[in-house]
Structure formats: structure tokens, C-alpha cells
């Protein structure tokens with residue numbers, strides 16, 4: 001089956017790209033994945049998405065994005081993409097038993113936070129365990145929180161958390177940080193931030209909410225329990241780019257490399273959201289880049305794939321903002 005545009009992924013970036021391209025009469029197909037909606041589906045309160053002064057639950061926000069895209073005729077299929085071939089035109093995309101061809105692709109497959117991998121960490125996720133201080137720090141006013149990691153993200157999270165929390169303890173598995181010097185200096189100069197070196201969180205304790213952590217000192221080989229109100233995991237993210245390995249330029253951490261905001265190394269293939277953004281990783285920035293990718297894809301299709309329009313199969317694209 002041939003499509004002019006396929007959007008792979010269904011977080012804020014994918015759904016926003018769908019809203020814009022559907023309104024531009026590009027009849028996008030969104031291959032949303034079996035777990036559609038992205039990282040916000042495992043987030044509870046979203047307090048910083050503009051337009052929701054009282055906040056909104058992550059899954060509800062994503063449902064609204066989706067409804068809005070469907071209203072303009074975006075087709076949604078909740079299947080995982082298992083194969084992509086960007087070396088031929090039209091491009092090939094397989095999802096389930098269906099093999100699609102398409103003239104353009106927007107990649108919005110997102111990224112996932114790395115987790116330590118503890119059962120208790122999973123059970124208490126959203127109930128004291130988080131991987132996003134920007135999203136959740138506000139809920140820890142006057143509390144004692146812990147951050148795991150020694151990179152720039154961990155320092156950034158610790159500094160941000162210190163604006164709300166009473167104390168912030170960084171738990172790092174070695175005795176030297178990986179973070180850039182300037183971030184290290186900022187964190188170390190912050191009177192609310194302290195460090196536990198050579199240490200690993202080995203259990204998260206709490207029934208309804210985090211109450212304590214079990215921490216192992218790797219040098220001493222001993223374990224202890226410390227009271228805690230929150231645990232922020234900041235040990236990196238993994239962009240979902242495995243489908244495109246060897247087909248698109250990615251950076252050392254696996255993020256899609258873009259030029260002019262959304263253009264990838266393959267003409268006609270655009271990237272939006274966390275899959276190309278190691279830095280901001282916010283729902284609102286992902287949505288913004290979904291819009292950019294949509295406008296870029298529309299321009300590309302207008303310049304390179306007018307024939308479908310000329311044949312009268314679809315109305316002339318017309319973007320509305």
C-alpha cells in the first residue's frame with residue numbers, strides 16, 4: 001500500500017506532526033506502536049504543558065493529541081514498525097503483516113530513560129521514583145531526594161531539584177563524576193547538594209510512596225538504609241533508533257543527527273522529538289519539533305512528489321497554522 005507520508009511514533013512529536021500534516025491534506029499514516037503515546041503514558045501529573053493551568057494526566061494529554069490528529073483525518077495504526085528500508089524510493093516500511101511504500105517519513109520514535117532495573121524502582125515509578133526532575137521536582141518541595149548518576153543530566157537534575165527540595169543527595173557508582181567541569185562545580189558549590197561516592201541504590205523501599213533507599217557502598221561492601229522521599233534516576237537515555245541503524249546518520253549516543261532542525265541524512269526523512277534531542281526532552285519541545293517536521297515534510301513533498309497531486313488523487317496540500 002502506498003502512502004505519501006508515514007509518521008513512525010506517537011508521542012507529542014508524532015501526534016503533532018500528524019495534526020499538521022493531516023490539516024495539510026497529506027493523509028498521513030501514523031504507525032503508533034503497540035504501546036502508543038510514548039513516555040507520557042507512564043507519567044502522572046503534567047503540570048508544565050501550556051494550556052492546562054490545573055495540570056493534566058500524561059495519558060489524557062496524549063489521548064487529546066491523538067483525537068485532534070484523528071479529527072483531521074490522520075490514520076492511526078497501533079502496530080510496531082519492524083523494518084524500514086531508506087535506501088530505495090519509495091521508502092519501505094513494514095508494520096505487522098503490512099508492507100507500505102511511502103514518499104516521505106517522519107521519525108518520532110522518541111527515547112527511553114535508562115533505569116537501574118530494580119523491581120521496586122518499577123513498582124514505585126510515578127510514586128516517588130522519576131526520571132525527570134523538570135517534570136516532577138515541584139512535588140518534592142521541602143523533601144529529601146536522591147539522584148542517581150554522575151553525568152551532566154544528573155548534575156542538572158540535582159541543581160534543578162535543589163530549588164524545591166530540602167536536601168539533594170547524588171549517589172554515584174564511582175568516586176569521580178563524568179559531568180562537564182562547569183556542571184560539577186555548580187553542583188558542588190550548591191549547599192543543598194551532597195554526594196555519596198562509590199555507591200549504588202540496590203532497593204527502593206515504600207508501599208504507596210518512596211520512604212527509604214537501600215544503598216550499597218561498593219568500596220566497603222556494606223549496605224545501609226537511608227530515609228528518602230524521592231529518587232531521580234539520571235543515568236542517561238536510549239533513543240529508539242535501532243530500526244534505522246546503518247541507514248541514517250546518528251551521533252555517538254545513537255540520536256538521529258539533523259540539519260536545519262528536522263532534516264536527516266536521507267532526503268525525505270525527517271526526525272522530531274526526543275529521537276533527535278538529547279538536551280531538552282520536554283513534551284512541549286517535542287510537539288514543537290513535530291510541527292517543524294510536518295512543515296518540512298510538506299515542503300519536501302510539494303517540491304519532489306507533486307505527481308500524486310497532479311493525478312488528482314488527493315487535493316492540493318495547503319497548510320493551515
Ligand code: NAP
Pocket residue numbers: 115116148149150151152153154156173174177178179234235236237278279
Ligand atoms: P552520561 O553522560 O552517559 O552519564 C550517565 C551517568 O550515569 C554516568 O555517570 C554513569 O556512571 C552513570 N550510570 C550509567 N549506568 C548506570 C547504572 N546502571 N547505575 C548507576 N549509574 C549508572 O548520560 P547523561 O548525563 O544523560 O548525558 C548524556 C549526554 O547529554 C552527554 O553527552 C551530556 O554531556 C549531554 N548533556 C548535556 C547537558 C548540558 O550541556 N546542559 C545536560 C544533560 C546532558 P559512570 O560515570 O561510572 O559511567
